[in-house]
Amino acid sequence: MHIPDGFLDPLTAGVCYIVAVIFIVYSLYRTRASINPEIASMASILAAGIFAAQMLNWPLPGGTSLHMVGGALAGILLGPWLGGLVIFIVLLIQCLVFGDGGITALGANVLNMAIVDVLVGYLIYRAIAGKGGRPHRWVASFLGGWLGIALAGIVCGLEIGYSPSFPYGVAVTVPVMGLWHLVLGVIEGLITAFIVDYISIRSPSLILGGVLSDEPTLQV
Amino acid sequence: MSLLSRYRKALLAIAVLLVVSPLFGVIGADLVGYHEPLDVAAEALGLSESSLWSGFLPDYTVPGLSEDWLSMSMGYIIAGVIGVLIILAIGFIIVRLSGK
Numbered sequence: 349m350h351i352p353d354g355f356l357d358p359l360t361a362g363v364c365y366i367v368a369v370i371f372i373v374y375s376l377y378r379t380r381a382s383i384n385p386e387i388a389s390m391a392s393i394l395a396a397g398i399f400a401a402q403m404l405n406w407p408l409p410g411g412t413s414l415h416m417v418g419g420a421l422a423g424i425l426l427g428p429w430l431g432g433l434v435i436f437i438v439l440l441i442q443c444l445v446f447g448d449g450g451i452t453a454l455g456a457n458v459l460n461m462a463i464v465d466v467l468v469g470y471l472i473y474r475a476i477a478g479k480g481g482r483p484h485r486w487v488a489s490f491l492g493g494w495l496g497i498a499l500a501g502i503v504c505g506l507e508i509g510y511s512p513s514f515p516y517g518v519a520v521t522v523p524v525m526g527l528w529h530l531v532l533g534v535i536e537g538l539i540t541a542f543i544v545d546y547i548s549i550r551s552p553s554l555i556l557g558g559v560l561s562d563e564p565t566l567q568v
Numbered sequence: 569m570s571l572l573s574r575y576r577k578a579l580l581a582i583a584v585l586l587v588v589s590p591l592f593g594v595i596g597a598d599l600v601g602y603h604e605p606l607d608v609a610a611e612a613l614g615l616s617e618s619s620l621w622s623g624f625l626p627d628y629t630v631p632g633l634s635e636d637w638l639s640m641s642m643g644y645i646i647a648g649v650i651g652v653l654i655i656l657a658i659g660f661i662i663v664r665l666s667g668k
Binding site: 349350351352353354355383384385387388389390391392393395396397399400401403404405406407408411412413414415437438441442443444445446447448450451452501504505508509514517520521524525528529532 | 574575578579581582585586588589592593596597599600601602603604605606608609610612613615616617618619620621622623624625626627628644647648650651652654655656658659660662663664666667
């Protein structure tokens with residue numbers, strides 16, 4: 349769901365840029381105190397992994413494709429602030445080096461994938477994984493990945509659909525984006541759940557944004 | 569470099585993703601036609617893309633390589649490797665800075 353140049357009304361693009369800058373500055377402020385080489389290494393590896401995973405476009409029957417976004421995964425593993433920054437770095441490199449996502453739409457792409465997807469995924473995970481064990485974690489990360497992408501799709505639909513010259517666009521774009529991402533997001537949810545499950549069994553200390561340890565989370 | 573040894577498995581997984589990526593990103597997209605929901609919504613509204621900046625490696629292709637599927641696949645992998653290396657380089661700088 350990388351929006352290219354030309355899809356957004358200038359006002360929408362501008363507002364999204366402002367929201368994105370505020371989020372990035374605030375995230376840097378929130379992570380500054382807790383960042384250390386260990387956490388920074390984890391975040392780098394996750395960013396590289398999400399970048400690579402996004403290169404796999406899954407063509408689906410019916411002629412629609414999707415690729416993983418990974419925002420919810422980043423939020424669950426690193427917390428919303430560092431998780432958001434990880435997705436931001438991926439989006440920035442995709443935009444500048446590969447022309448994937450427009451320069452004018454970078455703010456909107458950050459809002460959808462680095463803010464909405466990350467925060468929704470993180471909050472759902474926190475709410476459900478709370479007290480439970482492995483099954484709770486599984487359901488929590490599945491729902492986080494699934495609904496994170498669905499909501500990101502809806503917000504993306506609002507952005508591309510809204511324009512002062514064509515006020516009813518959202519009535520078309522929001523259902524299209526929302527429904528498709530609700531369907532395709534199931535796959536994102538499954539991948540998110542498998543990865544979180546794998547990491548929480550193999551090396552639970554790597555889940556910083558989660559609720560596995562009794563310590564207060566490092567980023568939040 | 570501790571990053572490499574500590575996360576050897578994760579880096580291996582990333583390498584595997586990059587090697588198989590042309591199956592999905594080039595060959596699969598060519599067979600089925602890459603068409604994500606965003607394109608469907610944009611079409612319904614008559615929005616069209618305007619390319620202000622297409623990047624140094626536009627759409628994960630390497631300029632100068634020919635257009636057959638083998639070259640495109642190689643280009644896709646090279647683009648992926650470059651992207652991963654840039655991200656790890658940024659990460660490495662942050663790791664160093666955060667240790668001070």
